[in-house]
Amino acid sequence: MAFSKVKIKKDRLELVSLIDMIFILLVFFLVTSFVMRTPLQETILYIPTPENVLGRAQIVIQIIDKNRVLWLDDSASSIVEQIERNYGYLSETRLRNRIFSALINENILSFSQMQERLTLLCNRADENSFSDYFVLIRCPNEVPFSMVISIISKINDTRYRNIRYGCVGGTLDEIKNSRAIRTAVERYRGKIRKNIIIDF
Amino acid sequence: MAFKRTDEKKGLSLPGLIDIIFLLLIFSLVTLSISQARIEKNVAGNKEIEFDLPEMRSSDVVEADNLLKTLMFQIELVDNSDEKSGKVVYVLRPLEDRPISIRGARQRALQDSLFAVFPENFLELNDKDFSDTPPCKLIERSIREYKENHFFNPSPANRIEIRAVKSTEFRIFNYILNLCSSYGDTIPQVIIHTLGGREVRDGIQ
Numbered sequence: 001m002a003f004s005k006v007k008i009k010k011d012r013l014e015l016v017s018l019i020d021m022i023f024i025l026l027v028f029f030l031v032t033s034f035v036m037r038t039p040l041q042e043t044i045l046y047i048p049t050p051e052n053v054l055g056r057a058q059i060v061i062q063i064i065d066k067n068r069v070l071w072l073d074d075s076a077s078s079i080v081e082q083i084e085r086n087y088g089y090l091s092e093t094r095l096r097n098r099i100f101s102a103l104i105n106e107n108i109l110s111f112s113q114m115q116e117r118l119t120l121l122c123n124r125a126d127e128n129s130f131s132d133y134f135v136l137i138r139c140p141n142e143v144p145f146s147m148v149i150s151i152i153s154k155i156n157d158t159r160y161r162n163i164r165y166g167c168v169g170g171t172l173d174e175i176k177n178s179r180a181i182r183t184a185v186e187r188y189r190g191k192i193r194k195n196i197i198i199d200f
Numbered sequence: 201m202a203f204k205r206t207d208e209k210k211g212l213s214l215p216g217l218i219d220i221i222f223l224l225l226i227f228s229l230v231t232l233s234i235s236q237a238r239i240e241k242n243v244a245g246n247k248e249i250e251f252d253l254p255e256m257r258s259s260d261v262v263e264a265d266n267l268l269k270t271l272m273f274q275i276e277l278v279d280n281s282d283e284k285s286g287k288v289v290y291v292l293r294p295l296e297d298r299p300i301s302i303r304g305a306r307q308r309a310l311q312d313s314l315f316a317v318f319p320e321n322f323l324e325l326n327d328k329d330f331s332d333t334p335p336c337k338l339i340e341r342s343i344r345e346y347k348e349n350h351f352f353n354p355s356p357a358n359r360i361e362i363r364a365v366k367s368t369e370f371r372i373f374n375y376i377l378n379l380c381s382s383y384g385d386t387i388p389q390v391i392i393h394t395l396g397g398r399e400v401r402d403g404i405q
């Protein structure tokens with residue numbers, strides 16, 4: 001008896017099923033990407049009420065408008081000190097104006113530059129749990145309070161929560177028209193430091 | 201010439217049919233789950249965020265409670281669809297005998313006329329005139345009364361909450377802060393309601 005030849009069927013890809021599968025995968029990925037997005041949830045943030053005492057801060061962030069801030073930290077005191085040394089002969093008003101212009105020239109930052117400095121500050125705070133910073137945020141009346149919240153939420157994001165903060169109302173013009181901007185040597189927590197004093 | 205009649209049976213392709221059924225099944229399952237989620241959100245009521253709160257870019261967020269626990273100032277746009285419309289403040293007070301949701305307290309504030317609209321020119325007013333406006337008077341009276349009835353001693357647990365649309369001017373916020381501050385350590389902090397979540401946290405530089 002002769003054996004019949006076994007016919008080997010060639011596997012063919014079904015076009016209709018392929019399109020269907022592609023559609024199913026497309027729908028699956030679309031749906032998962034939609035579902036995976038966690039909806040925004042309402043959260044809370046604690047803000048201390050301002051104390052009625054002489055303000056003292058390592059960093060002062062004066063919000064100018066929605067895009068610019070004036071950042072005053074330790075480096076500002078050396079600028080003020082240098083001007084006091086070089087132009088000490090000027091009248092108090094002229095000296096204050098010169099100090100103010102120098103501070104403006106050196107320390108006005110865009111919002112993104114400020115974010116970078118805040119990141120550096122947070123990194124410094126995260127390196128040492130014993131370090132302690134206080135950031136004072138001054139904000140003009142017309143600026144949305146959400147800008148203050150965005151700064152606070154950034155500095156609130158440290159590992160040891162060692163950056164304290166406070167916020168008060170205030171404008172750049174108030175600093176410009178302050179009675180005096182000067183440096184003073186002060187003893188604070190056992191350390192002698194040179195600080196900027198802005199006398200409103 | 202005689203036409204040849206072909207009598208091919210039009211059969212339904214089984215694999216294609218199964219694929220279509222699967223597609224329909226997935227579609228109906230997904231739309232069902234999404235619509236149910238929306239219904240639950242509406243039923244819960246309080247979970248729903250009615251307006252744009254400021255965003256909280258922090259990895260460590262504390263979820264807000266839907267129940268009102270202390271005095272809350274809710275600041276909204278007069279017309280939610282118009283960003284440039286004025287601001288209105290609602291005074292939300294918790295009930296003594298039973299818990300109340302934020303939404304429920306807002307309804308009560310509407311019924312009791314515990315709301316006031318800030319004048320359009322409030323940014324141009326001096327501090328004295330600003331504090332004499334009806335919303336500021338309402339805020340001042342509410343804090344004073346609430347403090348007299350609930351905050352007897354200085355304590356970190358004494359808090360006032362602010363739930364404000366993110367375009368709220370700092371002047372309004374600062375006014376409430378300063379009022380709380382005038383009571384010294386009796387009201388040492390305020391709570392701000394913000395929006396936190398994955399999308400917001402992803403924006404951290």
